[in-house]
Amino acid sequence: MGNDSGVLDEALDRLHATGPEFEGWLTNHAPMAVEALARHGRADAVHTWLDRYRGRLDEAPRPYERVTAAGWREALGDHRRLADWTDFFLQETAEQPWRAVLGLWWPRLLPGISGAATHPVIRIGHAVRTLLHDGETAPRRAELAHALGYWAARHAVLPEDLRPVRAPDGAPAALDAVRPVRQEGGIRDRLARLGELPAWPGGTVPEPEAARERLVELVRAATHRYGTRAHGSPVMLVHAATAPNAVLRTLPALAPQLWEPSLRAAWAAAAAVTAAYTPDGPVRAREVGGPGPEEVFARAAEHGDEHAVKFADTALDVGDAPALAAALRAVEMIDPLG
16 A cells, blocks of 8 residues: 555544444445555545545444453444444554454454445455555554444344255355355345355365365355346445455464354355345346456445455456456446535
8 A cells, every 4th residue: 555555544644533334334445445455546536536435424432331352242233332432442452462462352343244245344344454554553453443443333233043954065056055044125134134044165165275265265155156146236235245354354464263153254244145136137248358457446446435446456356357347347337426
């Protein structure tokens, strides 16, 4: 990111005066989108983009009841305590190295990866990427604290009575085999209807590096699949790829023993979103062999919608022609930022 990192820090400072949500349950995507813009050489567009997006955001929520290290379990998933959870993690990251805080709380929060439609873990992935690749600053540590606080407050596990079924081997076939739920209502309504969720294809993966490789496969498969299934929900199906990619980005900051459970949680998130927004059938994939990565991201940045920007960011991580074509499909199907 180079000299562009200062622009990101300025943007994060602006955003930390706003809440993680607006108009009820809608997620504030700005911290994720501005990180992606700065990452891919569009720092010049960060503040202009933020000025356009800022009008829809709410002020930061007010404190409700302090979260403590002894009583955190009772506060988990209590959305009234958004501000309290953020304050808790701001204090934790001020007193301890951010990797230590993340390492302690990642396994505690991981079962609730589907909370807030997977947005908290996606926000963490963007925050960790910057900390790992561009170094620590106060706004970047604060961003991780805000992301962890959001996850803790919106922590929500999938239904406990899911029937375990075996998925076909390989992520592409496994995603195709996920059974859809009734396609009505918002994501919380749809996830509540889940009656089964396949286990990770092929069972457990004991070696950390094998888990990482499987996670790479999952991100690639979900990104490619968007190219033929986006019409199920052009916005929501983005998260079937960006959520596991956020986990993938976080792995280097985690102890290796956490990689396999992280893979399983990422699969659960991708499969749940797939079940919630599966269309009747695929459409023909967009022709490959078009614009290269820089042009694809430039089109997403010009389009401006936060989901198109974040999906293009993930498509560039995948890096192959079908992924880039899927990113262009997102630009075509999602309404541009107004």
